[in-house]
Each structure stands twice: as structure tokens, then as C-alpha cells.
Amino acid sequence: MDAGAEEDQHRNPFLNASATRLQFRSEVSKACWDDKLGMGEIIEKKGGIWTSTGVTRCSGKLYCTIEEIIFYMERGALVLLDTDGDALDLKYTYTELAERGYGCNLKSLEVYRHLKSLGYIIRRHGVPWTMKREKSCSSESDRSLISGMDDENVRVMEEMIRKIEINGQKLDFDVYLPNSHFRKTSPGDPYFILSIISGKPPSSREVKELEDICKGVPLKFCHVDHGRVSIFSFEKSNLETLP
Incomplete structure (x- = not known):
């Protein structure tokens, strides 16, 4: 393991373990990360997972917490996008969790x-x-x-x-x-x-x-x-x- 990878693993101990559990599904939902709210807005729902996941807010929009996002990203059921529509990887969410928390x-x-x-x-x-x-x-x-x-x-x-x-x-x-x-x-x-x-x-x-x-x-x-x-x-x- 090189110095950079070792530092990433030290800061985010879930990196290696979660990568081995990464799964892929045919039904994949999409969420857009809202940095101000510290949550992801679900913009495309697939499958039945959302009947018991996420919270519906005053605007009628469905949001997910960072732990919900990570869980479903690890299982290949969710793609997280930034405000430009580009996909964010698991390393980004682990870093956000470690550095900013967002209540987690x-x-x-x-x-x-x-x-x-x-x-x-x-x-x-x-x-x-x-x-x-x-x-x-x-x-x-x-x-x-x-x-x-x-x-x-x-x-x-x-x-x-x-x-x-x-x-x-x-x-x-x-x-x-x-x-x-x-x-x-x-x-x-x-x-x-x-x-x-x-x-x-x-x-x-x-x-x-x-x-x-x-x-x-x-x-x-x-x-x-x-x-x-x-x-x-x-x-x-x-x-x-x-x-």
C-alpha cells in the first residue's frame, strides 16, 4: 500500500472493507447531494427501498441522510450526483462523513x-x-x-x-x-x-x-x-x- 492509500485508509477505515462488499443491481436510484442540508435529494426512485427509507420534507421532496446514502451506494442501489450532475464515488461520501459528519x-x-x-x-x-x-x-x-x-x-x-x-x-x-x-x-x-x-x-x-x-x-x-x-x-x- 502506497503512502497516499495508507493515509486514506487511516482517515476512512471503511474504504477497503466496503469496497469488497460493493454490489451491483439492475434497479438503481439517483440522488443529488445538497451540501447545505447535508442530505441527498432523491431525484430518481427505483425499486421498493424508498417505502421505508428517507424522509419527505415540507417541499414534498424525498431526502436521505449520509448513512442511508452510503448503505445503498455500497450495495449498488444508488448513484449520488453533485450539483453538476456528475457521479460521486464512495470515497467522497466516506471523506464527507469523516470530515463533516452531517449528524453521523x-x-x-x-x-x-x-x-x-x-x-x-x-x-x-x-x-x-x-x-x-x-x-x-x-x-x-x-x-x-x-x-x-x-x-x-x-x-x-x-x-x-x-x-x-x-x-x-x-x-x-x-x-x-x-x-x-x-x-x-x-x-x-x-x-x-x-x-x-x-x-x-x-x-x-x-x-x-x-x-x-x-x-x-x-x-x-x-x-x-x-x-x-x-x-x-x-x-x-x-x-x-x-x-
């Missing part, structure tokens, strides 16, 4: 890829599938603030919701069971809400506070170690006093 990071990408590969339906926590009213773990005031905004203001508000933290621990993804009849306009409650642990495990008080935010939807935690994704939950139990 390498751990989040690993978790999204893992769950999506298993067939789960997944979205960023608190981000409505559409601008229509729906029941979610975001508060009523959050939803009322989002309604009626343009796409840029919606993106800013959604990021504010996602960044709500309890001592550094936040809610990352809403996860739904595989469902061929899934509808974005009536998704129902998530199967569970996922919080990615980035440092030490949360305390019992922090777990309780996060559970309160979830309003009855099960809360699970996730730890990522060298690409291995582990998902677990905490339960309270009372130990009997030994004689």
Missing part, C-alpha cells in the same frame, strides 16, 4: 449498516418520516415547531432534537421490525430506541432519564468495537439476601 459518525454508520442488513427499518431518532403529524418520542412542542418550516429550518430543528443529551448519552436511532406493509404516514411506535455508547456505560439514573424520554418505547444500548456491534439493555433486579 463512523460508529453510527456501523450500527445503521448492521441493523439495516438484518432487515430492520431504521431512522434517526426524533426525525419524522414525513411532515404529517405522527406519534413519536419527540415532544408535542418539538413537532409543532417542526410543522410549517422550510427544509433548511426543519434540518436545524431536527439536529437540535437529536443533540439532547443526558451527560453525553443521547438517543440515536428509532428501530422498527421488518415489515413489508410499512407506511411512513402511519409507522406506529418503534420496536425499540437505540442509544450508542461512546464512553463509559450510563449510570442507572441516566438510564432512567433516557427511558423517560422514550415514553414507554423500549430503550436499548449499543457498543461498537472494531466493527463488532453489540446491542443490549439494562434491567433492574433485586438480589435476595443470603443467610
